[in-house]
Amino acid sequence: MYGDPALPPDFVSLPHANPDAPKGGRIVFGERGGFDSLNPYILKGRAPWGVQTHVFETLMGRSWDEPFTLYGLLAESIETGPDREWVEFHLRPEAAFSDGTPLTVDDVIWSFETLAEHGLPRYRNAWDKVARWEKVGARGIRFHFTERDNELPLILGLRPVLNPRDWEGRDFAESGLEVPIGTGPYTIGAFEPGRYIEFQRNPDYWGRDLPFNRGMHNLDTIRYEYFADGDVIFEAFRAGTVSTQRETNPARWATEYDFPAVRDGRIVKSEIPHGRPSGMEGFVFNTRKPIFADWRVREALIAAFNFDFVNQTVNGGAWPRRTSYFSNSILAMDPGPAEGEVRALLEPFADQLLPGTLEGYSLPESNGDQRNRAGLRQATALLEEAGWTIRDGVLKDAAGQPFAFTITVTSSEHESIANLYADALKRLGIEARIQLLDSAQYNERRNTYDYDMIINAWGLSLSPGNEQYLYWGADGVETPGTRNYMGMNSPAAEAMIDAMLTAGDQESFVAAVKALDRILMAGRYVVPFWFADASLLAHDARLKYPERTPVYGDWIGFLPEVWWYEE
Template sequence: MTSRFELPRRGVLGLMGASLGLSLLPAPLRAQTAGVNTGRLHGLSIFGNLKYQPGFTQFDYVAPDAPKGGSLSQTPSNGAYNASLLSFDTLNGFILKGNAPPGLDYVFDTLMTRALDEEDAVYGLAAESVEIRDKGNRLIFHMREAARFHDGSKLTAEDAAFSLNLLKAQGHPLIALNLREMKEAKALDAATLSIVFTGNQTRDLAIYIAGGLPIFSKAWYTAHAFEETTLVPPLGSGPYKISEFKAGEFVTYERVPDYWARDLNVNIGQWNFGKLRFDFYRDRTAAFEAFASGQYRFREEFTSKTWATQYDFPAVKDGRVRLETLPDHTPSGAQGWFINTRREKFADPRVREALTLAFDFEWTNRNLFYGLYQRTVSFFENSPMRAEGLPSPDEMKLLEPWRSKLPEAVFGPAYSPPRTDGSGQDRKLLRRAMDLLDQAGWKIIDGIRKNAKGEALTVEFLGDDPILQRIEGPYIKNLKLLGITAQSRLVDSAQFQKRIKSYDFDLVVQRYSLGLTPGIEMRGYWGSEFARTDGSRNLSGIENPAIDALIEKVIAAPTRADQIVAARALDRVLRAGQYWIPQWYKASYALAFWDIFARPDTLPKYDRGVERCWWFDAARAKKLGIEG
């Protein structure tokens, strides 16, 4: 989801981006196979470039001889679908109901798996190879003979077909709706999976299916209801299985020693820890103190105040705990307070812009964040897809057909929230906000903003973490100066998740971390259909045909350059719509960890790589008197 200043990253698994077709082929094959079927391919990528050639031995960012064993314990920092970072009450992470722990993707293999040093490439895992047929409308996956579930039963094409059909019928809406253009998934035999598309599919659907969706055991899920929450550990086939857990407190994933795919080139040097444990804390202070005392060993820090002032405890001073800042080359995405436009009081964009003008980022960054952040302005922050200045001629070609349905601001310089004077109460911007509210029909009556019906303008900030309140407090004071009745509402994690899924909020903090090649996930964030679908990421309730059309332009762009143009045009429309109050970002990882770990010399460019590529260093641990 987001950073808690920043909010923890909650990317959606496998949502990389763009439209199925011949551009999935490695570049040398594209010209030779236009309009005809391909042979067996060892990998897929959206724009056709694969770094690793057939027969490669390992990824470049791993240490092939990394030792196995030891443990990595941490608090969660990212998740997908129904995952929660503060608690959990189910071990089913692929439906809407319940709150699951992060890490369930370690339990299940996929047909193919991502390379973390490429934008969107995937290579064979449970499927050894894939063929593209019928001009991209059919995929044939050839399954590996050795693939097994943890109980020793064989993983077949029938299990893969069953899984895809099950996820389309009963999976989380973010999965089910993305699979709607999958017409059919069936096993031609135990080793051959056929997937047929409708012809209206997006290019990245193949990548999403291949590299992002779990393969379930048909036998196990025939005996266990998939659509229900459960605390029964699922049967998987991946590098880890659930060994211990206590709902709401911790979950431990134990490495499977005879994991069937441990020696595949896509797994060499990876999944080195004997155990991966996630500890859950509802209180941020308690979580920090637990780390400082060694109750868990690895922490990604998301709070600037904590990073700047609290890492001075004895274990840091004597070197037992290391602090490192690593570059984050992935798009920072969009973080902010998202405004629920489903509510009539927020339907007018002038009201929403007034809310943005009342937030003083410069004061907040200096006084609360120690100057560690930059202002987020774009839905594609820290990315070439961020719109700048006036629209280019190519952007104008995409925007012009929608001129009558778009605000004029779209065709000027890309909207960015104005820089404040840093006083905490920028009078110029507050006066401008007052004018906008007046224009929108919200007048001051006895010191309170009211509409023609006599209804007061109120704003509730919904959250599940008290640390948000120190940022929202000064903001709320400014809103009250505008005559807006505002408050910060703190609820428990379960209630928070329930209200988010049903859009029962005014404003809520979220961070969207888009992929390097954005695609079908954008429908879930900003598409009209998802505005009416419970559990989607379209928190603002955006329903705009121009945005829908531009999303499809981004998805179907024939080249990366074309995709950048389309994304910039989309960014302009989203920003001009005033759907959020943008917050802040930092293009780096702030990591603190007890000095018992080692890692490869080359790190993956597009991921922290901690769980996959680091390992437990027994010699270092012995010096500190720490057991694995």
């Protein structure tokens, strides 16, 4: 995205891959929920994550050891204009689908246009900035852009390339279980909807000898088993049915991993640090609902959340709090008033920014005492200022309507956190009901913004870009299927995203992200939880990974991509 790639043109392998890793073996993942579709690129249906990860490829591949650097994958060469006003890709002549059909420029165009017209909303955002495209020779294609956006060449480089023949005579937007044929290193093997799916390594994979792929895609079989909930998955892992368990609860990591397979070495506990941003996770206010439209109400409910007590109860106090959408990275907003380029970016919007954006915003503090008196006093004052008062033990507005809402969750772990929060809110006269839904119902409700409050997590990278419109853009207030779950509508936030995408250097880019972070935090859209600064991963001892982990750690592109099986 900025500067030069870290790897030279003649690199042997990605730095976090073992080029000598053996091929063979299998891994079994435990997944919650189920699936009823094999098309992961549309809103309808539920598709296994592994389809897009293992079966389909993109023109370029990402190195997860750099903030945002791509190397040629399906494309053997890439050119851009001096201001990235166009990008030109040339396909590798050996690139082919798993059935041996050569990849063509027409396949690429069909994929990009179909995804924009019928796929998930995120695919349209960037495509709307493509003014036109043209073929260049037999295997080249050039895209011209309508506006300055330094990220667009990279975004197009990461678009999945599909097989048009898979959808002949079928509506792409309708979900189904027809097996797609991709160019990737795996093909879909045996599956049973809602129960399991297997991916088999293709020994004739066209890209197996590329330096970008050396030491990657080592396992012969990748299987996903589906279970009702996380507790059942853990028991399946203890029994040896599942190969890995990614633990999110450090208290359980310390106390519940002392079963025989751990003691005799069949299971290994690995702690893998990372340098990626924390992202954001917490209770999300749906500001489309009038009850959460006032920022003072949202601030009050943030103050009422007894973070230290809940963190101690759930995690043994092990994890730090998310004080920024980009905690754990150089992109996080600085404490105190905005200064320098960050302030210059924000000041044109001063009249519409919420208190704390320019002056400095920090989360209300708690001391770990279960009663959280200081936080509740602060919350009461803010609620009174916003027109809510206690009458007969119930918090009501001027019209006498009680303050009541529903927290919708989809796991027993989140239900327990919500119950702790609801108990605290009772002391304010607020009724917070807890609604536990299965994954299918929950996703449908979330996609259509049919909730008062949910728990959500946004994973953020070291190079945020166009996807930020999907997360925080005004289109998501009404358009279903975005990730603007709070329903925020902020011209200032969109201006900061514009500044990120047109920044001429790393310093200006970082300033724009810090400014966006201030808008998000001072918007009081989320009651922030904790974050893990390391991954806690228990796994079959026969599964190995390189000693050197990428800057993003145990994230996308790590497990199972660079792992291998060894007796």
